[in-house]
Amino acid sequence: DAKTTQPTSMDCAEGRAANLPCNHSTISGNEYVYWYRQIHSQGPQYIIHGLKNNETNEMASLIITEDRKSSTLILPHATLRDTAVYYCIVRPYSGTYKYIFGTGTRLKVLA
């Protein structure tokens, strides 16, 4: 399974865009990029996933570089409730049941 590298922590001002980077330089052609977040005292929650095209949903946008070796999760207007640990994971879409969670990025949104 491909590994990911994320910064340990980041701060973001409330109302501004939060851009969370993830490096996955060993990603394989059939591996998707998934993002989850974990708010304090809760289980992780799915945010978004993608293969090679940029994706957007009601929670966030996902930008994947053309070579697929890195990606950025964008929270367009961060709120205090977005303070959480964000995990970037790569895995095949099917055929394996495992996620490998790293230690993630601790995002703190500042008032």
Add this chain to the structure above:
Amino acid sequence: DVKVTQSSRYLVKRTGEKVFLECVQDMDHENMFWYRQDPGLGLRLIYFSYDVKMKEKGDIPEGYSVSREKKERFSLILESASTNQTSMYLCASRETGGSIQEQFFGPGTRLTVL
């Protein structure tokens, strides 16, 4: 909404005790998972199950066993609890097909072994 519930939010046990952690999901998912989460180590997979009575070892199965007698329930068993098993335990479930294949997590059980 998918719901994954865990039997306890907080649990305190003594060394050597047998500990059962229960997880129930209500969405008829085939796959269920047990993780532990420790500071600085992220989430680590203990065991998973892709069907009733089926189980696979994850990355850190030592000291644990699991049971899946019914599709909706996945139990984690600590045969003889030790202090190094003090941790946050997270259960998750996922369907086999579907367009997203996301994992749904329970709220976690914080286990302290004294």
